[in-house]
Amino acid sequence: MTAGALPWPGGPPDLTGVRPPEVPRAEDEEWVRRRLDAAVEAVAAPDVVFALSRHGRRTVRTGGTAPPPPVPRERLRYELGSASKTFTGLLLAHLTDTGLLSGGEPAAVLLDPARRPGAEPVTLAHLITHTSGLPALPADFFVRALPAWRTNPYARYPAERVVDAFLRRRRHHRPGTRWHYSNFGVAVLGHALTAATATPWEELLTGRVLGPLGLDGITLVPGSPDTDAIGHRRDGMTPVPPLAVGGFQAAGAVRATARDLLTFLEAHLDPSGLPLSGALRAVRRPVLRRGLGHRHVHTVAWFQHPTEQGPMYFHGGATLGQQAFLGYRPDIGTALAGLCTRRFRARDAFVPTAYALLAEM
Template identity: 70%
Template sequence: MSAATAPWPGDPHDENDFPAGTSATAEDDEELHLRLKQAVETTDAPDAVFAVSRHGRRTVHHGGSAPPPPTPRENLRYELGSASKTFTGLLLAQLIRCGLLTGGERATACLDPDRRTEAAAPVTLAHLLTHTSGLPALPADFHLRALPAWHTAPYARYPAARVIDAFLRRGPRHRPGTRWRYSNFGVAVLGHALAAVTGTPWENLLTDQILRPLALDGTALRASGPDTDAVGHGKDGRTPVPGFDAGGFQAAGALRATPHDLLTFLEAHLDPAGTPLSGALRSVRTPLLRRGLGHRHVHTMAWFRHPTDVGPMYFHGGATLGQQAFLGFRPDTGTALAAVCTRRFRSGDPFVATAYGLLAEG
């Protein structure tokens, strides 16, 4: 991992937030409809929704191999898995912009203020969010505890208290800030640290700071029922699986959202000035670190960032036991993409490749 490209939390880019473009033509609309229809068919899932916003103009196509559910697919809430981390990143950015935190706070001190000893190189909130904490992907005993419910609810067997205890007992494997390693464990700890330091339960904190200000009424951390939430399926695309229970990993992957809410969330990133979270939304677009050969992999507080011929694209994917999601946006073209499906792919994933390709094409 290289040094960060900007001081934490970073100054926003001088990019156009929502560049002006020519009005869409009927031919443009028809072409986009056809591309989204093909994307749904390529996904081959019981339910799939591909939703695109271009300069605020939305196009949504949905379908699937299963009979249409009673509630239209575009109005159901879908499990986001790790794409939930983009909301967690924005939350930390907002708490920093409000002056409540700096990002440099020690996670141990947030979770246990009476703790008097700590490693010479402490894990900070910034380390946890950017996957540079030195923590493994999951706690050392996670698989052992999750095994009895591996195909139904593995995370549910690892509650919040155990996540916190695993962090306080073992700490990082590597010196914080020296290596990038994707860690659900780290972001889960971040969620508990933010809740502890603000004295606010995680669900309330996210709702008050992010969901309510952005009017995301179709986004929640808990399942409500079959008329509200999409039903996931396994690798075969036919076997239903239980709704995802994130256990103590809420900040890393618990959110559910409708496709239209996801577009609202992404449109806010494209047009920060039109929202009450403008400063935080600008912050999460700022590159913080680069890694890999030639420093090709760029990360912000909340997003993976890849180049295109005319500007960067920001994206994040996620998966649960039976659903997948892909979110992304491109400031250069004013394009946002939200794609969800009710099937878990484990190899040769056509869903992610199709969604990424649509965003890359602009």
């Protein structure tokens, strides 16, 4: 999630033409390590982590252009940016699975109970699927963020402004008719869920998702150099301050280690017997198809592409100095978390490398 430049402008990258190299389907652990090491090397970032789980067996490889930090790279928390939306989507699926809410709830009524829903209101389902008709960011975001554009633009746009911008906005498109990737929309969703449950966002996500899944190491606020990775600008040398998300917590606040992310993804691979099992299954189901031939498939929390062995689910994210890629393939019991401390602007090797790595397993 970046100001003015979403991780994938207009949505996820069109990677349908990406084809992995021909490799043997080996179970050999050495082959897996070599493949992960090659992926680390291909991403020219100060710190790189690729963590893979295959049928419950984990392999984590790290590296980077910078000297190793005092704390091993795999133990640091990384900013997930827009990949945080997978946690928000799972939370919404859980709240609907338990009957506390429904996807058809009008967001404006939850945020302002005195308001009438009106005809064709923006619902919680519209917000999580990017079909609300909202732009990527509020209209006045850029003016307010400009003084901190290269440091922490989101910090200048607090929660009350996000809600106010939503409630005051004039509709340009009927909800549910167009897909447009929107950090604004998912941020509004977070505030609507907070209002509906009378629970602050961090407490809500922790109590309903992170705690039950055993993700005690994940946080929503910056830590210290002993706990958090340091992001860098495009040059790979200039550090950037930790991300402060302002009122956009639901859209991009999560910080996590590679191992916590594997635990999160492994829960999606096999939810049997786990807390949130119904929600974990629900976020696999397609809810939206778009594009030529309906080739772009979306679930409540993930982008979905086909493979010969079954569907592949993935989501990426970027902040001013870091990037993340999360993905999993239930049919072959494989999950991947990729992390790096450099925000690319052009010729980005990170996303294609991570995508191809998961696709070829």
